[in-house]
Amino acid sequence: KQEVTQIPAALSVPEGENLVLNCSFTDSAIYNLQWFRQDPGKGLTSLLLIQSSQREQTSGRLNASLDKSSGRSTLYIAASQPGDSATYLCAVWGNDYKLSFGAGTTVTVRA
């Protein structure tokens, strides 16, 4: 059974600092990996999707890397802003076409 771990569970940084969020998974036979953002009491918003054949994906200040062989992905957020405060979830698509989620990293960016 796929296990997805996100470290750290919570992170607090001053505005302007770069954020590094880690995700690890136990079964490297994945189809895709998705990073999501969740604001309190809201649904999930897809940030980035990395296909298993890709090494990284970028969107604006966000960059996500994928090392399938070691079972790791990292989400980088450059020059953080208070509006980046949220919970970030990593999820991997298995070959059974289901997502397995990590518990998330809750980020607070202090103004």
Add this chain to the structure above:
Amino acid sequence: DGGITQSPKYLFRKEGQNVTLSCEQNLNHDAMYWYRQDPGQGLRLIYYSQIVNDFQKGDIAEGYSVSREKKESFPLTVTSAQKNPTAFYLCASSKRDTIYEQYFGPGTRLTVT
């Protein structure tokens, strides 16, 4: 606008009552999913459906039931058999082609007292 709608946003029920949560999508996606989210935990899959008139149990299906009579709709019933029904419920959908990407609705917070 294309998207996923869930209603209601907040739902309150007495213990012992069944309750049905609505999920509708106009993205023309084949697959739909129901998740449960509890504080401090990741999302857990309740049921999923890859096509109309077919659905499979997820990791925590006990006490829940679903139907998929239309492509656009995937309602979830929380029955009185569910021991701890108070939670945040999220519906999602995805296409079934070479790139799987999941999209989520805004969620329904169910409180059972």
